[in-house]
Amino acid sequence: MDKKIVKLDSIERLKEELVKNNLYLPISEDIKVLRNPVNIGDKTIPNRIGIHPMEGCDGTKDGKPDELTIRRYDRFAKSGAGLLWLEATAVVNEGRANSRQLFINEDTKEDFKKLVTRIKQTAKDNYGEENIPYTVMQLTHSGRYSKPKDKPEPIIAAENEYLDPFLPKDYKTITDGELEALEDSYVKAAILAKETGIDAVDIKSCHRYLNSELLSAHLRSGKYGGSFENRTRFLIHIVDKIKSAVGEELDVTLRMNAYDAIPYPYGFGVDKQDFRKPDLYEPVRLIKMLRDRGIKLINISCGNPYYNPHIGRPYDLGPYNPLTTPLFNTVLMLNVVKTLQESVPEVAIVATGLSWLKDLSPYVAAGGIKEGWFKIAGFGRQAFAYPEFAKDILETGRLERSKCCICCSKCTEIMRTGGKAGCVIKDSEIYLPIYKQGITGEVNLNSDRIAEHI
Numbered sequence: 001m002d003k004k005i006v007k008l009d010s011i012e013r014l015k016e017e018l019v020k021n022n023l024y025l026p027i028s029e030d031i032k033v034l035r036n037p038v039n040i041g042d043k044t045i046p047n048r049i050g051i052h053p054m055e056g057c058d059g060t061k062d063g064k065p066d067e068l069t070i071r072r073y074d075r076f077a078k079s080g081a082g083l084l085w086l087e088a089t090a091v092v093n094e095g096r097a098n099s100r101q102l103f104i105n106e107d108t109k110e111d112f113k114k115l116v117t118r119i120k121q122t123a124k125d126n127y128g129e130e131n132i133p134y135t136v137m138q139l140t141h142s143g144r145y146s147k148p149k150d151k152p153e154p155i156i157a158a159e160n161e162y163l164d165p166f167l168p169k170d171y172k173t174i175t176d177g178e179l180e181a182l183e184d185s186y187v188k189a190a191i192l193a194k195e196t197g198i199d200a201v202d203i204k205s206c207h208r209y210l211n212s213e214l215l216s217a218h219l220r221s222g223k224y225g226g227s228f229e230n231r232t233r234f235l236i237h238i239v240d241k242i243k244s245a246v247g248e249e250l251d252v253t254l255r256m257n258a259y260d261a262i263p264y265p266y267g268f269g270v271d272k273q274d275f276r277k278p279d280l281y282e283p284v285r286l287i288k289m290l291r292d293r294g295i296k297l298i299n300i301s302c303g304n305p306y307y308n309p310h311i312g313r314p315y316d317l318g319p320y321n322p323l324t325t326p327l328f329n330t331v332l333m334l335n336v337v338k339t340l341q342e343s344v345p346e347v348a349i350v351a352t353g354l355s356w357l358k359d360l361s362p363y364v365a366a367g368g369i370k371e372g373w374f375k376i377a378g379f380g381r382q383a384f385a386y387p388e389f390a391k392d393i394l395e396t397g398r399l400e401r402s403k404c405c406i407c408c409s410k411c412t413e414i415m416r417t418g419g420k421a422g423c424v425i426k427d428s429e430i431y432l433p434i435y436k437q438g439i440t441g442e443v444n445l446n447s448d449r450i451a452e453h454i
């Protein structure tokens with residue numbers, strides 16, 4: 001594929017580039033389909049635009065939403081998006097990814113309740129009762145990326161030839177007994193989450209955090225490793241236990257990595273001979289099992305933000321220059337989404353991989369829904385850069401190119417240097433000073449060692 005940076009500033013240019021590279025994306029200039037609601041059981045997602053979970057690393061030390069957290073969710077609540085998937089929220093202290101990661105427990109529950117109430121009220125004030133977004137709390141254990149006191153304290157599920165070299169020597173492997181106890185911590189967190197008024201909890205299963213790692217723990221012994229049944233045991237147990245503890249009022253969902261792009265036997269959803277190709281046999285099998293357990297909404301993602309971020313977050317400027325273009329990776333991820341949606345047409349699949357398309361993303365979002373690739377178009381970085389993007393798409397049918405995310409990776413650079421994450425370019429008043437502090441090292445809290453490979 002042609003690697004020089006191509007400027008895709010019109011639908012015609014996008015179509016040309018797709019044809020030139022023998023790729024295909026569904027495109028529709030008529031975006032009306034994005035205004036249609038989707039029912040999730042007896043709840044409703046009022047339109048087809050979702051905001052993906054994105055950590056701001058800006059909670060209080062004890063895990064409550066803080067000033068910048070509330071500011072971010074105020075902006076998202078005013079965005080007009082029908083689905084707000086709140087960021088990674090730890091279920092135990094040792095599984096926090098940083099000392100400002102949100103953490104749900106008895107002491108923080110009331111603050112989460114205030115946040116959820118505020119989100120729903122703000123959306124209602126702006127768009128009316130019928131447009132209150134469906135909200136999800138993403139429950140997590142950061143596993144090998146745990147850093148509760150701002151220095152890495154990895155807890156791995158299985159050894160990994162590709163990822164272990166980036167860990168400090170003293171990492172710990174979680175035992176079967178600890179995993180069993182952790183299942184109950186997720187249940188406890190879900191019970192608390194229900195009291196906050198959130199619509200659903202996500203058993204986070206993506207980006208190679210603990211539960212995502214378990215899905216590919218082929219080489220782990222014991223009851224959580226080896227066979228497909230063992231590797232999915234932790235997730236399935238948590239889903240079943242939460243459902244029996246909270247009943248129908250709180251929905252259970254997940255954000256799942258369907259393709260890790262890490263060689264077998266270390267990656268999930270990969271072709272055994274060539275990790276550059278997805279093999280979705282197991283991801284499909286897993287989401288069918290989840291559908292059979294009554295799960296009605298699943299968010300699909302790919303890759304690992306520390307090891308191969310170009311897979312799940314196509315960028316124009318990032319930590320390394322990958323061998324493939326962002327257009328190729330966008331098409332790859334959306335094809336993964338398509339295969340999964342086609343395998344469970346009754347489930348609402350949320351697509352990842354649209355922000356890089358900038359002002360052309362509404363047309364792929366609409367095309368994807370019309371052609372059955374997914375039911376909800378999810379946006380991550382675009383929401384940081386252009387929080388009113390959903391309103392603009394739904395009301396005017398277009399995005400202003402000058403307001404769009406430029407996919408420069410500075411929001412993640414901030415995270416890696418220990419800062420509070422947001423858009424350095426389009427929300428510069430708040431985030432440019434934070435970014436500058438990070439790169440001059442003044443607030444550098446033991447930055448991660450990011451794999452700059454592949």
Ligand SMILES: Cc1cc2nc3c(=O)[nH]c(=O)nc-3n(C[C@H](O)[C@H](O)[C@H](O)COP(=O)(O)O)c2cc1C
Binds near residue numbers: 138207378411
């Ligand atoms: C700063 C930042 C924080 C993120 N935090 C999370 C998170 O908490 N949970 C999660 O599942 N994904 C997280 N992501 C990944 C995004 O949800 C999304 O998958 C990714 O940015 C690709 O979507 P996009 O192309 O629309 O940005 C984060 C991404 C960024 C840039």
